[in-house]
Structure formats: C-alpha cells, structure tokens
Amino acid sequence: MSKGVLVDLTKCIGCGSCTVACKLYNDNKFEKDSPAIGENPKLTDENWTIVTAKKTEKDGQPVWRYVKQQCLHCEHPACASACFAKAFQKTEEGPVIYYPHLCVGCRYCMLACPFDIPKYQWEKSFPLVTKCQMCSGKVAKGEAPACVSVCPTNVMTFGERDEILALAKKTIESDSKYVKHIYGEKEAGGTDWIYISDVPFEQLGFRTDVTTTPLPEYSHSFLKYTPYVIVGWGSLLTGMYLYTKRRNKIAQEEKKDVHL
Amino acid sequence: MAATNTQSWSFRLTPTRVLLFILAGMAAAIALWRLIVGLGPTTNLNDQWPWGLWIGFDVLTGVALAGGGYSTALIVHILHINKFNEIGRSAMLTSMLGYLLVMAGLFLDIGQWFNFWRPFVSWGYHSVLFEVFWCVSLYTTIQVIEFGEILTERVAKPWHKFFRKIMPFLLIVGVLLPTMHQSSLGGLYLIEVGKLHPLWWSPFIPLFFLMSSFFVGPAMVAVETSLAGRAYNHQVDLKVLRGLAKIGGTLMVIYLALKAIDFSNRDAWQYVFAGGLESNMFLLETIGGVIIPLIILISPWGKTRSGLVTYGALTALGVVVNRLNVVITGMVNYYGPGYIPAWTEIVVSAGLVAGGILAYCFIVENFNILGHHEEHEAA
C-alpha cells in the first residue's frame, strides 16, 4: 500500500524548518535571490519544497496561513505518464521518483503536472528535472520524510494513505473550524500528500479546478486507439494501394483515363 | 532545368542565398553554444514556460507543415491518382527536409541531448510523446530511405533497384506513421486539461491536429510549387493544384463543422467572441486561416494561380498560428505572461528554415525532382 502524508495547514507557523530539512537531506543549494519561505517563494530546481505566507481572511478577520508545497505524489502521476523515457516512476511505497539517467530533457512532465511541480536546472549544461522525491530512501525504510520529521508543530502526519485519509476525515468532521474538503483526496485522481485547512483552499493558492479524473486517462483515451489505428489504417492503406494500383494497371491496359 | 544524370553538381550563389547561408550559419553557431552551455543562458525558457518557440514553431508547426508529404503520398501513391503525380516528389522532398529540421529543432530543445536515444530502450509507452517520438523518428528514417530512391538515380546507382522494390512498403508505412504522430502531437495536449484554454483544449484535439496537418498539405504544395515554379521556371498544371486544393477544402469544411460540434458539446462558444488575446488569436486562426481560404476557393479567383497561392499561403499561416496558439497563446491564461522568445531562439528557428530552403534548392538543382512524372510500371 502506498504511504502518504497528511498536511494540517492549521498547524503551520511558517518556520520553514521543512524547507531547510529538505535541503539538508537532499543537498540542495540555498539561493539568496530565491528563498524557500516568504510571501512569494518559488519552487525551483533547488527549492523542492516551499512555504508560502498567505495573508488572507477568515470570517472577515485578517489571518495568515502558511502553505507548504511540494510534489503531491499523485496516485496516478501525470508526470510519470507523460515521460516517454520512464524517468519518472511511481514506487510501490508511494513516492514518485525520478531517474536522472533516463531523462532526455523534453520537459513534457513539467507541462503535464497539474500542480506545476517539476522544475528544471536551466542554468546547467546538462540539466535535469527536479522535484520532491518524498525522501524515497527514508520512506522505503519506513521512516517519515525529512521535512515531516522536523516540523516543530507536527503539521504533517506520515502513514498509510488510507489511514491518513481516515484521520483527515475524522479531523475535519470532529472540528468545525475545518473546511469540509480534503485536498488531494480526489484531485487529479487522488494524491498521496493530502491537505486539510480551516481556510478555503482557493484562498490559499491551491488549484481547485483540477480534474478528478486521473490525468493519465486523458492520454490513455487517445493512446488506446493506437493498435487499432496501426492495424486498421495500415490494412486499409495497403488495400487501397493494391486496389488502386491494379485498377490503374487495368485502365492503362485498356488505354483509358481514369477519372475520380 | 533539373539535373540529368551526367551533369556535375551545381549550386548557384545568389544574394538571397548568401543571406540564407549567413542566417543558417548564425543558427548553427547559436545551436552549438546552446548545446554547450544549456538552455538557461541561451533561451528565455523558464520554469513557468518550459516549452517555447522551438517546440511551438520548429517542432509542432514544422511537423504540420511538412504534412504535405504524407497527404500527397496518400493521394499520389496510395490512391494512385495519377494526375497529381508531378507534384509527388517535390512535396515529399519538402516533407523530408521539414522532418529533418524538426529533428534538429527537437535535438536542440531537449536538455540531455546525449540521451536522445533513451526512449528507444526505456519505453515510456504511457506517454503520447512516446508515440510521437517513435513515429517521427521512424517516419524521418523512412523518408530518408524513400529519398534513397531519388538519390540512387544519381549516386550509388546499383541500389536503385532495391529502393524501388521496397517503395510500396515504405509508402504505406510512410502514410501510417504521420497519421499517428500528427494526431498524437495534438494528443500531447490532452493532459493539459484545465491548463490549455478551452478554445483549443478539446478531447478531439488529436483529430483537429490530424485534419489540419492533412489539409495544410495541398496548401503547402500550392505555395511551394509556385515559389519553386517561379525560381525554376517550372509551372505545375493549374488543374493539379486546383484538384488538390479541392480535396483540402473539403477537409477544411469538415474540420470547421467538427469544431462547431465540439464547441457546442463543450459549451465553448462563449469564449469565441469574448474578446481578449485568446479569442482574437482564435478568430485570426479560424477566419484568416480557414474561412477566408475557403471563400477564395469557392470564388472565381480560386480558379486562378494567384488565387490558389493566396489560398495556400493563408491556410498554411492559419496552421502556423493554430500551433503557436496551442503552445503559447492558449497557455498564457494559465501560466501568466512570462515568456517572449529570445533573439537566439528566433534566429535558430529562422536559421533552420533557411537551411531547409538551401538544401531544397541544392537537391532540386541536382536531382530529378520537379520534372518527375511517375509512371507505374510493374513493381
């Protein structure tokens, strides 16, 4: 079964420990002009996770909420389905991981991800696509990802996806402050990282128009015809080729013009 | 006129060609620089806009415009409609060059270019791009082999027989593959659901790509033969052009009808006249690139050479705008403005085209392309 993380946004204080943990664990660089926390941080090749301070409103009162963002590790990852070299793969434990040696660098994954997670090493000669790997090494050993384990307020709960989903349901049902929506339960066909919040998700910059159909199905709805096209269209073409050729030959023999 | 088998190689240098050479040379230099230092320093692509002019123009548009090859191949070689024979070779040559340029453009655009062969061994078959990749690379190979038939008329002559033998197979596969990848290029954008503007995103986008790539074939032939005709004093019979245009026109009508049905199904009419960048670009592409050409075709002007050339040019431009709309305009709303092609990207794109024109001229001047009337002897 796949593992997941429940992110309870009501508990986040914006300390940014998780962003630092991610860099310390994955050896990613700190870039002064591209911070991982603040009001407008950006996911980049070095920032696999960011925490955005959202100054918003709740019940007419100004409130600040902090949104930790990273790859959601979709159950049916669009990025993996988009990669034509299998550089992105979903592991059995949940993490959607990336194999640099397979990547060609077409960046279709970046376009495909409904959450715009994968980022590119634009400044490198041989750039790679980067994103949160859910600390796949740790998860494989049954440990929580680095960012999860350092959070001082326990914003994140690591566990089996169905268990954390049940926990999420219980939490939002038992406490009226939560909005009755588990982000990631259905989005993009379900993600392994799921969020609960007391402020509507669209106010927090979440994409709320994401389809609930797993994105790979869109491609599949088209690709499934490929074999039929090959066989059908192929034989039709061959047939037409042979037929028209023969007809022309006969016509030629009869020294007649063919009008079509 | 075109070469006969005993002539020596010839290539005239005119001022235009010098200019084209300079352009191609600059493009080559930039391309080399890009391969060394990466994409960041040499393009305006960024995390927000991972795909830009090179994919939009060099690849998507290039493949569509080169579609003339397979539509004429279908008409000439599969349906054996002999009256179109005389344009067969030139259309297929343009197509082959087009595809080679597409491959070059793609090669420049991929980050780990030394790894380009990877999908041949690591099969990401869930990806539409996988189909595109295989089809485009196979098709390009096949076109090069097809060209072998022409080539061996002049060099490595002993092979000519062999090439003639395998031609039927090549032709059939050579129509099959483009059918697949022309549509799958549209299919790439299926996964952009919710990102690509509803004016372009549609579950039928593969079909629209396929149809437009088909009807742009005759249009391109009209433009190209008139250009080549002027340059090489070789005029293709007006009847042939008109016949082709009629086939294209019919398809364009069906295309429009399908789009209308699709828009009704998806409730997308509201966006058509909504004003703003998207709807304006969409109207440009549809009115300027489909409806007006159709009107020209029906009108008496459509019976003249200039009318047909205008029809062809507008249709081709319409497809160019359509592809760029899908890659760029249709994404602006989602990604926000943040990408204007860098001069380097523009020069490389232009340089690729320049290189293509030069290669076309060279081949036309040295091989039997324009004057060819294929006779179907027993194969």
Next chain:
Amino acid sequence: MDKQKARSTEMTRRGFLKMFGSLGLVGATATLAGCSKEPMGGKGWLPQQYQAASSYPSQVRGRVPIDPNNPSIMRDDEKCILCGQCLEVCEKVQTVFGHYELPVKDEVICVNCGQCTLWCPTAAITEKDDTARVLEAIEDPDTVVVVQTAPATRVGLGEEFGLPAGSWVEGKQVAALKKLGFDYVFDTNFSADLTIMEEGTELINRITKKSKAPLPQFTSCSPGWVKFCEYYYPDLLEHMSSAKSPQQMLGALIKTYFAKEKNIDPKKIFSVSIMPCTAKKFECSRPEMNDAGLHHGDETMRDVDAVLTVRELARMIKNKGIDLNKLPEEKYDQLMGTGSGAGLIFGATGGVMEAAVRTAYFVLTKQDVPEGLLNLKPVRGLEGVKEASLDIPGVGTLRIAVAHGLSNARKLMDEVRRGESPYHFIEIMCCPGGCISGGGQPRTALPPSNEVREKRIASLYAKDASYKLRLSHENPEILALYEKYLEHPISHLAHELLHTEYTSRGDKLTAKGSKLG
C-alpha cells in the same frame, strides 16, 4: 542572456581554453551521471554536518518562525542546521513559542528578545543589521548624530575585542563612538535615573492612592517584557508603569531638551542608541514612540531613529579598523552624560528595583538611604524569582518582587491575575540575568552561561559601589533637567514626553490554557 553575451565578448584565449577544459569536466560528470542508475534525492542528512549520511541525525528538531519583517531579528537559512536551540530558548526560557494555540492569527508571535540569537550555535539568527542606516547618517554633514549607550553595553562590548567577560570599557566605548563620527555621546544611565524619578513617583502615587492605577506596579523598561505582557497578560496592562524606558526617555529629550539647549533643529538630529537588546529595535519603531515629533508637530519624527546592538557596534568598530583596546578613555558629553550608580545597575536583574527603592525611600521618608538599600542582596543574583519586604519608616512595609526571563515572569503574573499577589512593585526583565545578557550582547558563551552573566553583573555592582553618586535623585543633571525644562516628575511636559501607553495584543494570539482572546 545579457550576462552570457558579456561573457562571450570577454572571452580571451586563455578563457577559451579554460572553457573547453571545463567542458571536458562537464562531459565527464555527465557521463558519470549517466552511469549511475540511482534515483534522484538525498541518501541521508547532509554529511558535512552529521559526519556520515544517515537517517539518524543527532539533533534535527526544527526552529522558531521569524517574520521577514521582524524589526529585531533575522535568519540566514543557509546557516541553520535545525538544531532546535532557538525553539528551546523561546519555548522553555521565554515561554513565547508553543504557548499559543494553533492556527495562528495574523502575526508571527515574537517578543523580539533576541535570546535565540544568543542560543543559535551557527549564528543563523542575528540581529537585523541597521549599521548601514547609521553610517549613512554619520556621513551626512547636515545631520547631527547623537548616540546614547545603555548601562549593560559597557560590560559587554569588551568581550568582542578579546577582553574577559564583564570587562569595563565605558570610556573606551565613548572614545570609539567619537572616532566613528558620532557628534554627541550621551549616557542612558542618565535617563535610567530619570526613569527612577518618574516611575518612582508613579509608584508612590499608586501606593498613596493619589493615582487610581492598581498595585502591584510593573516596571516597563524592558520592551520584550512589555510586548510579552501585551500578548499574554493584556488584562494586567494597567499595572504597567506608564514611564517610558530609559532609551525612549532619552530619545525624546534629545530632540527636545537637548535641541533647545544647543539650539539645533530637531529635524536635523539622527538619534541612535547602543543597546544590549534586540527588542529595543522594536520599541523604537512602535508607532507611539514619536512624542518629540508630536511636540514639534511632526508625527513622522521618531524619538529614536536607530538602535544598534552591542554586536553591531563592535562590527562597525572592527570594520573601521579601530582597535578598542588601544583607545584612550573618554567622557560622555555633558547635559545628559552623567548617571548615578543606581542608573548603572539597571543593567542587572534586580537593579531597577534596587535603584527605585533607594530613591523611593528618600522621597517617602526624606531620610538618608540606609546602607542596606545600597546593597539590596535579596534582589541581586540569578535566582529566577526574588522577593523582599522592606520596612519604610512612617509608611509601612514595601513588598517587592523581581523576575528575569519570561518563564519566571509568568509565575508572578499568574499570581497577580489570580488576585493573590502580595507585592507593591514588581520588576521584570525579559532576558535571563537582565540586560547584561540581553539579546544584543556578545555571544560569549553558547548558550549563554551563568558564569558570564555573573561576571557582567559583578562588574556593574562593583562600579556602583565605587561611585560617589549612587542615587538617582542626586544626579545633578537630572536636577538641572527638572529645573530648566520639566519642572517636576510627572509634570505636564514630563507626561507628554516621558510617559506612554500600551496596546493589548491579546487578539494576536490565543494563549494556551486561557479562554481569553
């Protein structure tokens, strides 16, 4: 793109060869990368920090949140190792972090004490650097830059220059400031004495019921403590003395009294203070701290324009290439440059109380202050909560209590809240040990040790004992100030310039275990 262009035009032959050299390297790494079949991502916590990549770092615990607009402190993420020391001090010693309910409201809760800057092992958290603004003012010939130095700075600064903890560098500090180009150097000890006059008078008013404000009265000179009270005990703000802190009193006087005496346009004055404290940066930016401005009809004028911590001052001195140890001792400028021993011991926990008691005794009894009050043992030292009862002839028993470190403050505050507080006067210092161990002091021991604190404290008390002038009300410059300008404590003008009000911040958080807010 432009960068690239510039680079390519600058390309020399050597550069060209170098480029190809590095190309080879790039190629080699690429091939290597191509050979590895590992997925992307870390294999363990950063090796250089934890010796070997592994899943079991010794200490990775997370850290305190810091608002990017915090006027007092900032953090360099790159230096942070998530050791959790900042959390430790903030939560356990200062009881700020972790003492409010989640979700947060619309503020990052912080009292600006800067203790975390002292505990952070890598100096990832530092004071917000204001030296550039000060240097700019100094360089402007039209600006009169006036500076004041807090009591505790003179037993801290030396440590930045290799001297043992607690070394007395008052004269050298003045000399260094003059050398840096400050036009006037005044002593916050002077305004500490003034604080005693105002705050002491206020206390007497409360005790004698001249004022309706409740007892016990709380000291108000520690801005971290004030903010803490505003957050967690907003219901007790009436107990807070309305007297401003010495820094703000002196700030207000520099742009009024001093400007008038020296005939300087107050708009041309840039007022700086050297503080052992990061919360002072917050205090000077509080909107209401513009009384001199209001007095002159310009509400944008700040009483204090910039606060530098001792560490920033040390940095400025070092950057100028000045060797503090070699400087001669110099004296403060007159008018507001004299402080009593009572003012000096403001820097240590219990010091404000001792100073206040000395003067209150005199005011209430009109008798000489007895020896016992010149060495008020029960309120000295590092015990968290200290208390004493003093018999004041003809008045009765004065009950006092002292706490330092906000976790200790909570003990006294909860008592007050329950209505069980027996005290008349409570001194609270935000930082453990008082200002001598404030968040702006040198990072001499990590985390700050009592040994260092004790040395700094001892240095203050030793100087106090050696002074002739040990009582605030005897400070001749204070007497002159009242005579020439303010008339008497809590006069109308004194009230306008030297007293303030507090804002409840109870709505900025929901304190844990309370139904308030």
